[in-house]
Structure formats: C-alpha cells, structure tokens
Amino acid sequence: NTLAGNVGLVMWQLLVLSVFFQQGMRHVTEVIANMTAVERVMQYTELDEEGPFHTDINSKPPAGWPDQGRISFDRVSLKYDDAPVLRDINLIIEPKMK
Incomplete structure (x- = not known):
C-alpha cells in the first residue's frame, strides 16, 4: 500500500530531522561556550598593564x-551573585591550630 509506505517514509524523515536538530543545537551550544572563552581572553588582553x-x-x-x-x-558576609550565602560570620583561627 502506497499510503502506508508514505507514512513510514515521513516518520523516518522526521526521526532523521530530529537527530539533525539535536546535533545542530549541540554544535550551537559548543560555539557559544567557545566564544565565551574567546571573549574572556580578549578582556584579559585589554587589561591595564x-x-x-x-x-x-x-x-x-x-x-x-x-x-x-x-x-x-569579624562579622564577615559573602555573596554569590546578588544572594548572600554567608552572613555575619565570626571566626578566629589561632596560631598552630589545625
């Protein structure tokens, strides 16, 4: 039956297209990550000596x-991004203390 063959062909092509789409998204993500690294290197080259x-x-x-x-x-607070992760920490490390 031609209709069943056409349906099977369409399903196969959709499966192949989904694989291509996944690979394309993976490559786009890798390119973005690599460009971020390049941007950081460029920022380092522009730092004042x-x-x-x-x-x-x-x-x-x-x-x-x-x-x-x-x-x-004494009352040290640390933030990660904008959210505080430690607040008002008091800590004393004495000499030779492990």
Missing part, C-alpha cells in the same frame, strides 16, 4: 615578625 614590582633589597621585616599567625574574621 601593572606597574613593575620594586622592592628594596635592604628592606627587612621587623625582627620578631611574624611571631604569631592568627586569622580573625
């Missing part, structure tokens, strides 16, 4: 420095 690093050879820190390595956070 930092000044040269100068240090005085005769400059030395004080004799007892550092005598203790203490880290202290």
Whole structure:
C-alpha cells in the first residue's frame, strides 16, 4: 500500500530531522561556550598593564615578625551573585591550630 509506505517514509524523515536538530543545537551550544572563552581572553588582553614590582633589597621585616599567625574574621558576609550565602560570620583561627 502506497499510503502506508508514505507514512513510514515521513516518520523516518522526521526521526532523521530530529537527530539533525539535536546535533545542530549541540554544535550551537559548543560555539557559544567557545566564544565565551574567546571573549574572556580578549578582556584579559585589554587589561591595564601593572606597574613593575620594586622592592628594596635592604628592606627587612621587623625582627620578631611574624611571631604569631592568627586569622580573625569579624562579622564577615559573602555573596554569590546578588544572594548572600554567608552572613555575619565570626571566626578566629589561632596560631598552630589545625
């Protein structure tokens, strides 16, 4: 029957087209991701050049420095995008503390 053959052919072509569409979307996504990477590299090339690093050879820190390595956070808040993820964190890490 010709009608059944035509229906089968149309269904087969629709299946093939859906595969092509999926592959096309995958390629478009990859191109967008790669262009984002290229944009980042271009932004890095446009950054202002930092000044040269100068240090005085005769400059030395004080004799007892550092005598203790203490880290202290007082009411620290951190945000990811616009939403706060940590609020008013207080933390003290004493010297030699693990």
